[in-house]
Amino acid sequence: MVNPDIQGKRYPRTSSYLVGREKVREFAKAVMAAKESQDLGFAQSKGYADLVVPPTFPVVIQEQSLTLVLSDPEAKIDFSRVVHGDQRFVYQRPIIAGDELTSELTVASVKSLGGNHMVTFETEIFDAADKLVCTAISTLVVRGE
């Protein structure tokens, strides 16, 4: 049973995450990206200072914020009943290896649907200059008991 009162709750800013070049390569391989996405020379030929992360990479940052919610006794979210409903990433600019990112999560909505709860989170990801680079929007379905 998810606590509906967490709607609108904003969780504290996470500590900084340094996007490492080899981490980007590891993630790119795992999502079966083409070799050129892992090639520094190719990225530089496109005008980037370093490798560009695959589009779904910010899930790693989102996860750090989500951990705060899942461990929040007020939220009462039973992780063993959680299914990923949907996910979206909206970019303000590409994320590049070398970026230092922090994130801040807001509970956008808590809805009840046929005994299940749908909880939508918006995680804003900021760079070292505190500029918004990406918003990760995720809905978790918490199955009823």
Place this chain on the structure above:
Amino acid sequence: MPKFEELTVGDVVAQQDYKITRDSLVRYAGASGDFNTIHYRDDIAQAVGLPGVLAHGMLTMGISIQPVVSWVGDAGQVVDYGVRFTKPVVVPAKGHAALSVTATIGALEEETKRARVDLTTTFEENTVLGKSQAWVQF
């Protein structure tokens, strides 16, 4: 590299097949930090009532955008990407789960020079992602 002016709604711009094995799941678990045991342990998957070990939804999402990244030639031009997880991808201990991804131009925004690419990802003839759409900035 594709040119915005040459695109038409309905164009199939990329199509690719992928094989997901248990190795793929272990690799993605490590790369993403998602170590949920339903993605590598048959006994636990069975105990919680699943049809088998499942691929991470985020792995299916991550793979599905790759044909678009290759077509554009720059992951940085994918400015918006969202999916709904509708059906699980069951990955056998031996062999693989076959995914097929087709990317079609769904809409063109002349003012912003953005193209919406609609993705269809199928596994065993079922579509596994719903409302799978990416916006590419040209």
